[in-house]
Amino acid sequence: MKYLAVSFALVLSLTTQAQPRSDYWQQSADYTIHVDFDHKSHRYSGTQSIAYTNNSPDTLRKVFFHLQYNAFQPGSNMDERSRDIADPDRRVGDRIAGLSESEIGFMNVTNLNHDGEEAELESFGTVLKVHLPKPIPPNTKAQFDLQFEAQSPKQIRRSGRHNKEGVHYSMAQWFPKLANYDRFGWNTTPYVGREFYGIWGDFDVHINIDKMYTLAGTGVLQNAEDIGYGYSRSKNKRGSGKQSWHFSAEQVHDFMWAADPEYVHKTHQVPNGPLLRFFYKEKDNEFTENWEAMPGYMERFFLLADSLVGPYPYPEFSFIQGGDGGMEYPMATLMLGRGKIKGMVGLAVHEAMHNWFYGMIATNESRYPWIDEGFTTFVENIIMMELFPDEDSRGLPHYSNYLSYLQQWSADATEPLTTPADHYITNRGYGVASYSQGCMYLVNMQYIVGEEVFWKGFRNFFNRWKFHHPHPEDFVREMERESGLQLQWFNDLWVGTTQAIDIGVDTVFEEDGFTHIVLRRHQELPFPATIALVSENTTPEVHHVPIDLMYGRKGESGVQHRPWKWAARTYTLKVERPLSDIDAVYVDPFFETADVDRRNNRWSKEE
Ligand SMILES: [Zn+2]
Numbered sequence: 001m002k003y004l005a006v007s008f009a010l011v012l013s014l015t016t017q018a019q020p021r022s023d024y025w026q027q028s029a030d031y032t033i034h035v036d037f038d039h040k041s042h043r044y045s046g047t048q049s050i051a052y053t054n055n056s057p058d059t060l061r062k063v064f065f066h067l068q069y070n071a072f073q074p075g076s077n078m079d080e081r082s083r084d085i086a087d088p089d090r091r092v093g094d095r096i097a098g099l100s101e102s103e104i105g106f107m108n109v110t111n112l113n114h115d116g117e118e119a120e121l122e123s124f125g126t127v128l129k130v131h132l133p134k135p136i137p138p139n140t141k142a143q144f145d146l147q148f149e150a151q152s153p154k155q156i157r158r159s160g161r162h163n164k165e166g167v168h169y170s171m172a173q174w175f176p177k178l179a180n181y182d183r184f185g186w187n188t189t190p191y192v193g194r195e196f197y198g199i200w201g202d203f204d205v206h207i208n209i210d211k212m213y214t215l216a217g218t219g220v221l222q223n224a225e226d227i228g229y230g231y232s233r234s235k236n237k238r239g240s241g242k243q244s245w246h247f248s249a250e251q252v253h254d255f256m257w258a259a260d261p262e263y264v265h266k267t268h269q270v271p272n273g274p275l276l277r278f279f280y281k282e283k284d285n286e287f288t289e290n291w292e293a294m295p296g297y298m299e300r301f302f303l304l305a306d307s308l309v310g311p312y313p314y315p316e317f318s319f320i321q322g323g324d325g326g327m328e329y330p331m332a333t334l335m336l337g338r339g340k341i342k343g344m345v346g347l348a349v350h351e352a353m354h355n356w357f358y359g360m361i362a363t364n365e366s367r368y369p370w371i372d373e374g375f376t377t378f379v380e381n382i383i384m385m386e387l388f389p390d391e392d393s394r395g396l397p398h399y400s401n402y403l404s405y406l407q408q409w410s411a412d413a414t415e416p417l418t419t420p421a422d423h424y425i426t427n428r429g430y431g432v433a434s435y436s437q438g439c440m441y442l443v444n445m446q447y448i449v450g451e452e453v454f455w456k457g458f459r460n461f462f463n464r465w466k467f468h469h470p471h472p473e474d475f476v477r478e479m480e481r482e483s484g485l486q487l488q489w490f491n492d493l494w495v496g497t498t499q500a501i502d503i504g505v506d507t508v509f510e511e512d513g514f515t516h517i518v519l520r521r522h523q524e525l526p527f528p529a530t531i532a533l534v535s536e537n538t539t540p541e542v543h544h545v546p547i548d549l550m551y552g553r554k555g556e557s558g559v560q561h562r563p564w565k566w567a568a569r570t571y572t573l574k575v576e577r578p579l580s581d582i583d584a585v586y587v588d589p590f591f592e593t594a595d596v597d598r599r600n601n602r603w604s605k606e607e
Pocket of ligand 1: 350351354372373376
């Protein structure tokens with residue numbers, strides 16, 4: 001009964017979402033999956049029913065599925081790309097090319113019925129094209145019933161078996177997943193390395209597997225009283241034979257599970273928040289005490305994330321040792337089980353934060369990986385500063401992301417954020433763009449609109465778009481609404497080009513009793529300037545110079561000035577003070593922008 005009650009409350013909170021925009025629509029897909037798992041061959045077969053609703057204004061004559069396990073085969077796009085790229089992920093390298101028949105991953109849909117009629121299937125490696133026996137008109141439902149068989153690969157990345165930390169199964173990307181159709185059409189990105197985009201729906205998953213395994217994953221276990229294994233006080237049913245685990249999850253766009261015979265399972269209730277579950281291997285793990293410290297840190301994380309962004313809506317969250325980096329999934333994360341405490345907490349905070357930016361704000365990650373990674377990193381940085389206040393970030397939460405952006409820019413290797421996730425020239429280019437340039441997008445935006453307005457807009461964006469699929473422009477519109485400023489120019493330049501910010505103090509002189517401060521734009525990106533005038537015996541005086549493209553000014557205290565015309569290289573700021581009164585002038589005095597050359601940001605009398 002307890003689970004039913006939780007479940008009912010969740011349905012109410014998750015389905016009363018208003019449409020974020022009058023012309024907005026999104027598809028929905030509810031899954032019922034049954035699999036029978038053979039741990040000796042690492043193979044499983046299953047049936048899958050999908051109740052699909054076409055809310056689009058279009059008639060669909062085909063649909064696509066992702067068959068992501070097919071990436072773990074010699075000659076796949078993932079294999080070719082990894083052996084071609086200049087800086088391959090060391091965890092992948094040429095390992096896929098060397099997989100034997102029993103070590104590869106595969107996923108085959110053996111047949112698929114659409115409303116009882118058999119569909120024609122055409123396979124393209126990790127993507128399956130389904131020619132429908134009849135069209136699906138707008139605003140109608142379709143039922144897909146399919147059978148599939150699969151083999152869990154030797155772990156290469158994210159998903160698979162027997163990784164270097166010895167976890168038996170990390171089952172991500174493990175079922176035929178319907179591709180999303182949005183206003184730009186079908187998302188048919190082959191699985192090459194990263195980034196996922198799914199359809200919202202309810203998942204009902206039944207896994208029949210040997211009794212030796214403790215399972216963890218997305219969703220809430222429905223037969224906990226039967227199972228035990230730390231989910232209820234019932235006794236575990238170790239011994240020979242299989243048992244069936246029944247999980248369900250409401251309003252998620254993916255489903256992951258993991259299994260290991262040695263998982264320790266601990267729980268911790270966050271006050272007015274989710275029940276946290278921790279699954280890890282204690283045996284031969286010298287970092288077990290870090291796992292024991294995790295519940296305290298993660299309780300603080302959930303409280304901070306709730307207040308910074310918005311409430312976590314699901315009843316549970318699981319931190320699961322997957323043994324290969326960290327990766328986000330709805331209501332759960334797979335993460336390394338060994339490491340120093342700050343590293344483990346940082347990884348857990350990052351992946352759990354993705355339940356807001358990926359889990360709830362579900363942008364198309366193959367097109368805009370910088371939204372889920374950049375937004376997650378931005379909030380993660382602020383939370384990590386709270387959790388580990390004495391670390392060396394100079395009091396600046398985003399300092400390390402600024403440095404990695406700056407390093408890439410200085411090497412002339414920056415790639416624009418419009419690059420599709422799998423098509424960056426290097427893995428480093430992808431990483432710097434998605435995490436650091438994405439994070440600096442928000443840092444710069446906060447400087448343009450002012451901190452208070454920024455956070456209002458940020459939360460409004462989250463609340464309006466949670467459980468939907470926004471595009472970058474939707475964030476800009478929210479910030480424009482909240483600030484009253486025009487901001488598309490910044491989005492277009494920061495996202496669409498690699499132009500950089502560099503505003504410096506050129507000269508300072510006195511004329512007619514006024515101090516003249518000449519500002520210079522050294523790089524291409526036009527940008528507003530906040531200036532501090534410093535003198536020995538008074539508090540610094542703050543001045544704001546907007547640019548004309550904003551058609552307004554940020555609402556922060558300080559002296560406001562006429563706008564700087566965007567095409568003009570220089571701007572002269574006149575201050576009603578004699579020069580003898582001013583010891584130094586700083587542009588961006590609080591280090592709040594991604595200015596690429598800070599040496600010219602300061603003028604001082606002595607120099
Ligand atoms: Zn991430």
